[in-house]
Amino acid sequence: MRKPVDTSRQPYPIEIVSHERVYDRHLKVDELHLRHGLFRGGMTPLISREVVGRGDAVCVMPYDPVRDEVVLAEQFRTSALLNGDRAWMTEIVAGLIEEGESLEQVALREMKEESGLEPVGPLIFVNTVYATPGFCSERYHLFCAPVDAGKAGGVHGLGEEAEDIRVFALPFADAFARWEAGEIPNPPATFALLWLALHRDKLRRNWADPRGLRP
Secondary structure, eight states: OOOOOOOTTOSSOEEEEEEEEEEESSSEEEEEEEEEBOTTSSBOOOEEEEEEEOOOEEEEEEEETTTTEEEEEEEEOHHHHHTTSOSEEEEOEEEEOOTTOOHHHHHHHHHHHHHSOOOSSOOEEEEEEESOTTTBOOEEEEEEEEOOGGGOOSEESOGGGTOOEEEEEEEHHHHHHHHHTTSOOOHHHHHHHHHHHHHHHHHHHOTTOTTOOOO
């Protein structure tokens, strides 16, 4: 059952006039009619907004701090096909959260299913970001996981989900160059590569405290 929207913690007033689920399959589409507060004061007129949802996802960048390599995955994406772009996209490990799972449990499950790898040290939580907040409620919970990239390779994924995922390792510098060249147009991979660019030197010295926050 869809939960009612809690507006009590919002910084400006919101009046929800109606909230209806208009599509309910793998993707969910909610239609809301509402008014919200304006920065200059007052309220908007009654507006209609549609929101697409399917739950949150956990994304993992497997990184080998010894080899300075990242592990990436390539798989078919229909959305890229519809846009006329390369349909086989380079990404990182990712999967939807199932009921009752913690973020860390999802990260470990998806690493095993999609890459065949297990972390050799503690997972590092990076951040939580919205996928496309203009119309989608999905959030990405991003982690970085230490791995032995020498074990990366092959084709992985669940047959019952028609997954066909080619896994490969790349030196970080090569992966970042591919991203700069526009060859990795994937948001979670983008966030992970940029985060690694900021923190990988510290990661290689001290995995337990890559941000240098501890005294």
